[in-house]
Amino acid sequence: MFFIGRNWSPLVEFLADKGVKLLRREQDWYDIAQVCINGHTSNDTYIAHPIYNKDFCDKCGEKTITACPKCKENIRGDHHSPGVVAIGFGYTPPNYCHKCGNPFPWTSEKLDAAKELAELLDELSDVEKEQLKMSLDELVKDGPRTVVATTRFKGIMSKTGPEMAIGFKDILIDLVSETVKKSIWG
Ligand SMILES: [Zn+2]
Ligand SMILES: [Zn+2]
Structure with missing residues (x-):
């Protein structure tokens, strides 16, 4: 008992x-x-x-x-958990609220920043900029479209310099899954 x-x-x-x-x-x-x-x-x-x-x-x-x-x-x-002590080890704040599903402020902030960065890429057409911005949302969501978004993101990034991919990495690194990180930034 x-x-x-x-x-x-x-x-x-x-x-x-x-x-x-x-x-x-x-x-x-x-x-x-x-x-x-x-x-x-x-x-x-x-x-x-x-x-x-x-x-x-x-x-x-x-x-x-x-x-x-x-x-x-x-x-x-x-x-x-009983008998397990792990303080501050490897904790990453969640992207979305588990109760209401809304993005947390940091998720919105980082996505907005990444979208602003997308706007600054003069090498891209307006259509490509829009596609890139939509891909960013999907990259972070880690759903069934994430693979599509990853492929599209890499395709669009190949038209910009490697420093741009690093810029996106700095902004998004804590929001995306390990799989996405590996796929995009190696
Ligand atoms: Zn909530
Ligand atoms: Zn802070």
Whole structure:
């Protein structure tokens, strides 16, 4: 029989109060992530290790958030499992809110920046610029059209200098999947 010791209760209540969804027997749960609006992770263990919390980003000075601006659902942080300790290791903020599906501010910001960069490519026709911008959305979504978008992106990039592909890499690197990264930038 599963039993929560008496000294667990305050923690469980505290977490529930903070809106943390407790999964499987109260021992396996998602922490909240604190992320700046440019997508720098301030703390992916907002509840468990509040000592690392920051109101403003120490990388870019922007405000940090812990919830989706659209639906107020907490941003999922570190996944706590019994016996597993992994603090701030390899955490990348999600692109889209798991509750309402809207892009997080950093996703919109980076996509907008990449689209602005696309506009600056004089080597491309207006049609190619539009195709490139549409491909950027699909690259980030990691859906069935991502492969098509990857191929189109590479095709269009072959008409510009390699430094442009690097420019897009710098902007999009945290938004795209490993598969896309490998396919485009090697
Ligand atoms: Zn930042
Ligand atoms: Zn949301």
